[in-house]
Amino acid sequence: MSDEIERVARILDAAGKVVALTGAGISVESGIPDFRSPGGLWTRYDPSVYATFESFVNDPSRFWEMAEELNPLLENAEPNPAHCALAELEQLGKCDAVITQNIDHLHQRAGNTDVLELHGTYRTGTCLTCYTRHEFEEIKELASDGRIPHCKSCGGVIKPDVVLFGEPLNAPVLHRAIELATACDVMLVVGAGLEVFPAASLPTYAHRSHTELVFVNIAETAFDDIADVRLTGKAGEVLPRLVEAYRALSGN
Numbered sequence: 001m002s003d004e005i006e007r008v009a010r011i012l013d014a015a016g017k018v019v020a021l022t023g024a025g026i027s028v029e030s031g032i033p034d035f036r037s038p039g040g041l042w043t044r045y046d047p048s049v050y051a052t053f054e055s056f057v058n059d060p061s062r063f064w065e066m067a068e069e070l071n072p073l074l075e076n077a078e079p080n081p082a083h084c085a086l087a088e089l090e091q092l093g094k095c096d097a098v099i100t101q102n103i104d105h106l107h108q109r110a111g112n113t114d115v116l117e118l119h120g121t122y123r124t125g126t127c128l129t130c131y132t133r134h135e136f137e138e139i140k141e142l143a144s145d146g147r148i149p150h151c152k153s154c155g156g157v158i159k160p161d162v163v164l165f166g167e168p169l170n171a172p173v174l175h176r177a178i179e180l181a182t183a184c185d186v187m188l189v190v191g192a193g194l195e196v197f198p199a200a201s202l203p204t205y206a207h208r209s210h211t212e213l214v215f216v217n218i219a220e221t222a223f224d225d226i227a228d229v230r231l232t233g234k235a236g237e238v239l240p241r242l243v244e245a246y247r248a249l250s251g252n
């Protein structure tokens, strides 16, 4: 592992533009479990019932039932050493942007300034009738005692600004993510199982553009064959070691 980490430190040193793509795995050490691993949310809440746009419109109570379990985890989570390492890489000029599938706002809280939230954020919600935007604190109050939160302006149902299954991603955010993936010299793919599309296709765009791909994961992913280097281990342990190795090499 030390040799591989030093290899990646050299790759970073030579790189002009570095982009990170992160998935649920980077936030597991902050206490937010990923969804697909054994015991994960999808093993208990069938996403086709609890997390599609269609099911939300037909019966939002199911979604809000699941949110009652998930929201406290999101709210109480703190950035972990992996988030902090990516913020440190940005300060060192070696992380131009973070493209994340996560909705937990932890990259921004760690200090990264250019974060593309492919799947939206739990921090706000929008009324499906009049499109009034609501902050999380307000939604939490409206949803207390297991109620479905309704808009204060018109009484419509509020949907959190997270992308549900069957819902399109924000087009400008996705387009910029594709641009970054095709223009960067290095992509760090951290804690992403690469099973959810279109996010999972970003490493392929990068690979076709001759970007060096570094995967950090505790397990194999569906796209391991295109990785230039695989660092196997917990993101919260691997990324701080990588920053340390890069600092030692570059004298920064």
Ligand code: NAD
Pocket (backbone or CB within 6 Å): 022, 023, 024, 025, 026, 027, 028, 029, 032, 033, 034, 035, 036, 037, 040, 101, 102, 103, 104, 119, 190, 191, 192, 193, 194, 195, 196, 216, 217, 218, 219, 220, 221, 233, 234, 235, 236
């Ligand atoms: P995913 O596809 O990103 O898979 C999680 C990956 O993380 C797996 O490959 C797993 O091996 C890896 N992993 C787990 N712990 C790790 C660790 N400590 N270090 C490094 N890698 C680790 O995510 P998913 O669970 O299939 O979730 C699907 C979607 O649901 C996400 O894209 C996201 O939109 C949403 N989600 C968000 C959060 C969050 O905001 N924190 C959490 C769960 C799910």
